[in-house]
């Protein structure tokens with residue numbers, strides 16, 4: 057999908073801007089993005105918001121040369137699966153680095169960035185990326 | 191539950207079919223399957239069509255009815271099935287269940303995708319829908335990038351190398367060159383793969399399956415009835431399917447597909463067989479690393495040894511367990527919705543002894559493994575020579 061609906065972006069602001077996910081008070085599992093049902097406890101679960109610290113480490117990564125529509129200006133970029141220190145993993149870009157700077161296990165911290173533009177007239181989407189901790 | 195058999199198979203020539211549209215390739219495959227089954231249209235009482243992205247690729251939904259219409263089969267019940275790249279395998283399972291349950295007596299199952307009418311960027315966007323749109327694709331992920339994450343972890347945890355991954359593509363091109371229906375008819379070398387452009391490191395162009403137009407179809411009947419139509423019925427002895435979380439980052443491990451392991455376990459239990467009993471297998475090699483993980487998850491090789499086994503030739507036509515004799519998704523092509531059915535067609539040809547230059551000697555039991563997206567759906571079937 058080349059462009060994302062404005063209301064969808066708006067609904068995702070707490071998660072994408074502030075890393076707010078949730079946690080199940082019953083089984084103590086942390087989730088990101090938020091879940092409306094705990095997959096472990098299902099309807100017995102009790103979910104409460106949780107703001108993540110933004111600290112984590114690289115679980116896996118790739119230098120993406122062939123990018124989707126809307127990301128042309130960023131190409132090529134390092135995309136990674138980041139394991140947050142509280143447990144959940146997220147997919148995000150690692151900024152200001154080359155492939156050789158990144159290793160599995162590298163420490164990273166969340167940064168707030170522009171994610172993509174939906175064409176000249178479209179919405180500019182923002183959200184989290186990560187930066188290497190020097 | 192009734193035993194179910196395949197009585198006819200057919201597929202279109204896979205490739206870039208600029209002179210033919212979605213309807214033409216589906217009808218081509220359908221006619222071949224019906225001719226092979228030697229049945230009349232009036233005998234068919236149900237149809238399932240697997241297609242992933244007809245809406246975004248050619249602006250066409252309501253594909254079940256469309257195909258019934260242009261095959262001249264209205265008013266039969268005709269249903270479109272979508273499960274990303276596993277649409278074909280899941281559609282086949284629907285057909286199997288329709289016959290096994292006794293609700294239908296003769297079902298055609300097709301799979302098709304017309305991918306070359308739009309730009310490569312549009313194809314990538316459409317296929318992206320197999321992942322988590324809001325949390326993977328939105329962040330700049332592509333399917334090569336998701337499988338690159340798996341490859342990086344497999345290399346990290348087990349020492350798998352880029353050359354080992356390349357050997358999968360080399361083997362699959364070798365097989366494709368012996369399959370007249372395959373998109374690619376040329377052999378390649380490790381060097382071809384290693385020197386090709388990096389798409390998402392460590393995956394290069396030749397680690398990736400191509401964009402393909404293609405369709406495949408099979409005819410199913412109760413086993414008892416099948417014997418009246420063909421001297422070479424193929425019996426379906428296991429049909430299993432499993433799901434997993436859709437986003438790769440939510441999986442516990444990136445070096446296995448849990449849905450594959452669970453579906454395989456169920457399939458082997460149904461057939462009362464073990465991996466050692468399988469003579470030939472079609473696996474979902476959307477990327478070379480996917481074949482390496484599949485041959486481990488299916489139990490042919492220990493976890494971590496798939497790369498080494500591939501490089502040593504254990505999965506070649508003359509190897510311990512021939513994998514992807516059709517050329518796989520890499521060599522035969524990957525018209526997404528058609529792939530799961532093409533795998534069934536190839537195994538049927540192998541068990542009937544009709545695979546010519548790529549025939550596995552004395553093949554009696556074959557297996558198909560079809561995956562959706564980065565592994566959130568898996569459909570597995572085991573077929574047995576029924577004659």
Ligand SMILES: [Zn+2]
Pocket residue numbers: 080081082083084085094095096097098101102
């Ligand atoms: Zn819970």
